[in-house]
Amino acid sequence: MYVCICNAIREKDLRTAARCCGGSAEAVYAALGHTPQCCQCLDEAEDIIAEETMTGSAALSAAA
Numbered sequence: 570m571y572v573c574i575c576n577a578i579r580e581k582d583l584r585t586a587a588r589c590c591g592g593s594a595e596a597v598y599a600a601l602g603h604t605p606q607c608c609q610c611l612d613e614a615e616d617i618i619a620e621e622t623m624t625g626s627a628a629l630s631a632a633a
């Protein structure tokens with residue numbers, strides 16, 4: 570599924586980049602070589618990035 574139509578960013582690619590880079594949607598888009606265009610996807614992208622960041626933090630806490 571595409572999260573960002575303007576940049577053809579798929580959810581799985583966004584999740585992978587979020588785990589590697591984290592930060593704001595704009596930062597993760599930049600890591601993928603894109604910049605937001607219409608910005609209608611940013612709320613959903615932020616939610617997905619937050620999910621991945623929390624998942625990574627929870628995994629690190631469990632491993633400690």
Ligand code: FES
Binds near residue numbers: 574575576605610611
């Ligand atoms: S849908 Fe992502 S910038 Fe337009």
